[in-house]
Amino acid sequence: MSLKRWWSQAEPLAGKPSGALLAVGPAEWHAAATDAAAAGAQLVALWPTLYPGAAAGAVMRAALLVDGGLLVLELALGDPGHPYRGLHDLFPAAARMQRAAADLAGVRADGADQRPWIRHAAWGPAEFPLARAPAPPAAAAPPVDDYAFVRVEGEGVHEVPVGPVHAGIIEPGHFRFSIVGEKVLRLEQRLGYVHKGIERRFTELPILDAHRLAARVCGDSAVAYSWAYCQALEGLAGVSVPTRALWLRALCLEIERLQNHLGDLGALGNDAGFAFGLAQFSRLKEELTRTVAATLGQRYLLDAIVPGGIAVDLSEEATHALTVRIGRTAHLVRELRTIYDDHSGVRDRFAGAGIVTPELARRLGLTGLAGRASGLGIDLRVDSPWPPYHIITPKLCMRRDGDVAARVAVRFDEVEESCRIARALLSELPVGELRAPLEVPVGPRPGVGLIEGWRGPVLVALECREPGRIHRCHAHDPSWQNWPVLEHAVIGNIVPDFPLINKSFNLSYSGHDL
Amino acid sequence: MSTLGAITQLLEIVCALLAAPAFLGWVNQCRAWLQNKRAPSVLQPYYGLRKLFHKDVVLAENASSLFRLAPYIVFGTMVAAAAIIPSMGTGLPLSMAADGIALVGLLATARVFLSLAAMDVGTAFGTLGARREMMVGFLAEPALLMVLFVAAMISKTTSLPLIAEGLTTRALGLYPSLAFTAVAFTMVLLAENARIPVDNPATHLELTMIHEAMLLEYSGRHLAMMEWAAALKLFNYACIGFALFIPWGTSTEASGPQGLLLAVPVLFAKLAVAGGGLALIETLSAKLRVFRAPEFLATAFLLAVLGLLVHLLLGD
Numbered sequence: 001m002s003l004k005r006w007w008s009q010a011e012p013l014a015g016k017p018s019g020a021l022l023a024v025g026p027a028e029w030h031a032a033a034t035d036a037a038a039a040g041a042q043l044v045a046l047w048p049t050l051y052p053g054a055a056a057g058a059v060m061r062a063a064l065l066v067d068g069g070l071l072v073l074e075l076a077l078g079d080p081g082h083p084y085r086g087l088h089d090l091f092p093a094a095a096r097m098q099r100a101a102a103d104l105a106g107v108r109a110d111g112a113d114q115r116p117w118i119r120h121a122a123w124g125p126a127e128f129p130l131a132r133a134p135a136p137p138a139a140a141a142p143p144v145d146d147y148a149f150v151r152v153e154g155e156g157v158h159e160v161p162v163g164p165v166h167a168g169i170i171e172p173g174h175f176r177f178s179i180v181g182e183k184v185l186r187l188e189q190r191l192g193y194v195h196k197g198i199e200r201r202f203t204e205l206p207i208l209d210a211h212r213l214a215a216r217v218c219g220d221s222a223v224a225y226s227w228a229y230c231q232a233l234e235g236l237a238g239v240s241v242p243t244r245a246l247w248l249r250a251l252c253l254e255i256e257r258l259q260n261h262l263g264d265l266g267a268l269g270n271d272a273g274f275a276f277g278l279a280q281f282s283r284l285k286e287e288l289t290r291t292v293a294a295t296l297g298q299r300y301l302l303d304a305i306v307p308g309g310i311a312v313d314l315s316e317e318a319t320h321a322l323t324v325r326i327g328r329t330a331h332l333v334r335e336l337r338t339i340y341d342d343h344s345g346v347r348d349r350f351a352g353a354g355i356v357t358p359e360l361a362r363r364l365g366l367t368g369l370a371g372r373a374s375g376l377g378i379d380l381r382v383d384s385p386w387p388p389y390h391i392i393t394p395k396l397c398m399r400r401d402g403d404v405a406a407r408v409a410v411r412f413d414e415v416e417e418s419c420r421i422a423r424a425l426l427s428e429l430p431v432g433e434l435r436a437p438l439e440v441p442v443g444p445r446p447g448v449g450l451i452e453g454w455r456g457p458v459l460v461a462l463e464c465r466e467p468g469r470i471h472r473c474h475a476h477d478p479s480w481q482n483w484p485v486l487e488h489a490v491i492g493n494i495v496p497d498f499p500l501i502n503k504s505f506n507l508s509y510s511g512h513d514l
Numbered sequence: 515m516s517t518l519g520a521i522t523q524l525l526e527i528v529c530a531l532l533a534a535p536a537f538l539g540w541v542n543q544c545r546a547w548l549q550n551k552r553a554p555s556v557l558q559p560y561y562g563l564r565k566l567f568h569k570d571v572v573l574a575e576n577a578s579s580l581f582r583l584a585p586y587i588v589f590g591t592m593v594a595a596a597a598i599i600p601s602m603g604t605g606l607p608l609s610m611a612a613d614g615i616a617l618v619g620l621l622a623t624a625r626v627f628l629s630l631a632a633m634d635v636g637t638a639f640g641t642l643g644a645r646r647e648m649m650v651g652f653l654a655e656p657a658l659l660m661v662l663f664v665a666a667m668i669s670k671t672t673s674l675p676l677i678a679e680g681l682t683t684r685a686l687g688l689y690p691s692l693a694f695t696a697v698a699f700t701m702v703l704l705a706e707n708a709r710i711p712v713d714n715p716a717t718h719l720e721l722t723m724i725h726e727a728m729l730l731e732y733s734g735r736h737l738a739m740m741e742w743a744a745a746l747k748l749f750n751y752a753c754i755g756f757a758l759f760i761p762w763g764t765s766t767e768a769s770g771p772q773g774l775l776l777a778v779p780v781l782f783a784k785l786a787v788a789g790g791g792l793a794l795i796e797t798l799s800a801k802l803r804v805f806r807a808p809e810f811l812a813t814a815f816l817l818a819v820l821g822l823l824v825h826l827l828l829g830d
Binding site: 160162169273274348499 | 642719
């Protein structure tokens with residue numbers, strides 16, 4: 001069966017333009033996903049929602065990116081305890097999302113890996129944070145958490161456990177290496193150390209205020225998350241955002257991309273032992289950040305995007321100052337790029353490290369920036385542009401080598417491109433309102449926002465069942481899809497190259513564990 | 515044993531102990547400047563040592579006495595090494611007891627104890643670091659020995675003070691063989707002192723560490739001893755380099771007390787220049803992949819052998 005049939009049955013989705021929602025039965029769930037996979041779909045997110053007291057006690061939703069549109073499959077489960085057919089055979093990235101769904105809501109996938117993912121020892125296997133049951137009293141001493149890592153055996157094989165506490169100030173994550181000499185045979189990750197109950201916290205906040213929490217889901221993608229949240233909310237409310245606000249939102253998103261890419265490029269140089277790069281890129285990032293603080297009022301744009309519009313504005317002078325700064329940044333980055341490209345030591349570290357071939361990337365559903373470095377030319381701003389990207393169109397930055405050097409090159413290209421877009425946005429900034437009033441109607445369907453953040457597509461699904469209240473808000477980071485690919489990227493590499501490879505992906509822990 | 519000899523000996527040891535952290539601080543300062551950063555004070559390593567000496571020691575439950583003894587042994591060997599390197603004067607009473615080859619042995623002893631201590635607690639990182647240290651060590655030692663042999667063949671002795679003295683008293687001239695070995699020695703110095711491009715002393719990435727990985731389990735005064743010993747090692751290597759390649763300005767038995775007075779500022783001037791050069795090398799290079807380190811050290815060995823051949827063939 002072709003995918004067209006499913007599209008025709010689907011109803012329009014609130015929020016993301018060119019999105020559709022398709023309610024399916026247990027039999028069609030896997031069939032529709034199979035057709036989508038055959039058409040080259042990528043799984044963006046998979047999340048459960050509980051409806052206590054309703055006929056369908058739980059609903060699983062899967063968001064698939066296919067043909068430049070977003071298809072959300074919706075599977076109602078009468079009883080949350082009844083297993084559903086997992087999608088991990090079609091989309092390997094689904095495995096961890098299914099495990100997290102089981103931990104948080106108690107809905108289990110058939111035949112899949114049943115080990116916990118988000119749940120460590122903080123709550124028991126029969127408690128589900130999303131079930132809204134009163135939290136059970138915490139045990140005085142949490143039981144020892146005995147997680148079954150996959151063992152590699154053979155002569156000379158040994159395990160190196162790394163983390164969750166590291167020698168530097170970085171986020172917690174556990175990496176279990178099985179190595180022979182210095183060569184990595186297998187890496188297994190264990191995350192979830194920064195789980196803090198954000199999805200449940202959303203349900204306790206007024207729907208018009210929760211964009212602030214959304215902006216703090218993952219600090220480095222604040223604009224992407226708050227925009228995705230607002231896109232979902234505005235979709236539900238049926239409000240169109242004023243043009244000036246949209247232009248400014250896109251400007252904020254590009255600034256966020258620039259800040260992150262500049263920071264990463266410096267950190268990548270540092271991890272290759274080239275501290276000069278860190279010093280230079282940190283300086284560039286700081287200068288840009290200070291100009292952003294002087295013009296937009298915030299160093300990092302955590303509270304810029306608000307429901308219905310934007311909370312920051314640019315004066316004539318501020319527009320000029322920002323334009324000059326971004327132009328200067330682009331110029332200096334070009335100079336630094338020649339230094340990185342010409343430095344034999346840096347090139348030797350970057351080239352050939354942590355290769356993800358385009359075939360592997362496609363099969364595992366690698367997404368975002370890392371995907372573009374492995375020949376997957378997917379950028380939502382290009383493929384399914386939302387305003388204002390349908391007018392100011394970015395160029396797709398893509399490489400095929402899939403190694404650290406490719407991910408560095410894509411970052412350099414995107415810095416250049418973001419500078420160009422930001423300047424175009426600044427020069428053509430329309431005049432007008434900054435914010436439209438909005439009211440959120442109560443409805444059975446979720447609104448979905450999907451924004452291409454610097455790391456990849458950020459999805460927020462929002463549901464409102466009582467006036468002004470959030471029934472369910474699922475925030476999904478592209479790190480979910482990319483963490484498992486990192487396990488493959490390091491196979492056959494040497495242990496000391498892992499930090500560099502890891503940094504070249506720069507995935508989120510906090511935004512993933514929620 | 516002359517009085518002057520005894521004074522020189524004492525002065526050298528005290529000076530090495532006190533100046534070694536400052537030398538490390540100076541290298542760090544130069545590095546920061548070269549990277550357009552505001553630099554920490556030259557005294558920063560002393561503050562670090564004071565802090566560590568005031569802290570309590572946290573020991574792993576299964577740490578053996580070897581683990582507790584190793585810092586003192588490593589520190590002791592470095593002090594002993596400082597005693598036989600003619601950094602200020604060549605009339606050293608103690609250096610008669612040990613020649614250049616014994617010096618290499620002393621440094622190897624420190625390495626063995628450091629590696630054993632790193633493996634003692636049984637953590638993955640300590641073992642990983644010890645393994646890499648051994649890989650670097652067994653390639654660096656022959657290169658260092660070869661460097662010493664070239665100098666020894668020129669001076670017809672393996673005693674470091676006599677090599678230094680021989681070189682100062684000779685007519686000033688170019689020694690192509692020494693030029694080759696000087697480059698080889700610099701490469702060995704970088705590798706042996708955990709500097710970029712072989713190791714990165716500033717990294718926090720535990721998986722990439724060599725020297726730091728072996729110290730991860732140490733704390734308090736043990737860590738202070740280890741860090742002080744590392745600073746001494748760098749200082750010693752710099753002084754070996756001076757003795758072999760630019761010994762001018764060190765005092766000899768003949769130059770008397772005035773010579774010794776002059777030798778102190780000369781040594782500090784040499785250290786200042788060497789520290790700047792070291793920082794420059796470190797800033798310009800990136801860290802090598804671990805498996806490139808053998809190639810790096812093989813190059814050092816080859817250069818030293820070339821120096822030897824040049825000496826044998828040209829007979830300078």
